[in-house]
Amino acid sequence: MDKNCIFCKIVNKEIETEFLFESENLVVFKDINPQAPVHILIVPKQHIRSINDIEKKDSEILAEMLFTAKKIALDHNINKTGYKLQYNVEKGGGQEIFHLHMHLIGGFR
Ligand code: 5GP
Ligand code: ZN
Numbered sequence: 001m002d003k004n005c006i007f008c009k010i011v012n013k014e015i016e017t018e019f020l021f022e023s024e025n026l027v028v029f030k031d032i033n034p035q036a037p038v039h040i041l042i043v044p045k046q047h048i049r050s051i052n053d054i055e056k057k058d059s060e061i062l063a064e065m066l067f068t069a070k071k072i073a074l075d076h077n078i079n080k081t082g083y084k085l086q087y088n089v090e091k092g093g094g095q096e097i098f099h100l101h102m103h104l105i106g107g108f109r
Pocket of ligand 1: 006015017029030031032033034041087088094095096097098
């Protein structure tokens with residue numbers, strides 16, 4: 001937990017956000033500024049700064065993020081039409097929130 005981190009506050013329910021899914025390790029919620037008809041964030045509860053900071057011990061969480069993306073895509077019926085899974089890494093990679101998250105972006109026509 002990083003007390004200045006927006007996503008830690010969302011995880012800890014200090015900022016009210018509707019979760020589409022929650023497990024021991026993750027929360028899933030809609031992006032506040034969607035870039036496509038479906039734009040969902042898959043976020044580990046643990047404060048990991050970016051992909052640059054992942055460690056072997058985080059393997060289970062990282063795998064769960066992928067399996068959760070697959071399930072959420074199916075739930076939103078975009079599994080066949082297609083979607084993107086994106087990690088922005090550091091400033092030059094477009095990362096604005098320095099708490100690891102995967103973007104699930106789809107619903108394109
Ligand atoms: P990044 O650029 O760091 O990969 O993506 C951060 C994403 O978080 C952005 O797409 C932004 O719209 C979203 N975001 C930022 N603050 C909030 C918030 O308070 N609530 C939600 N639901 N999304 C947020
Ligand atoms: Zn955080």
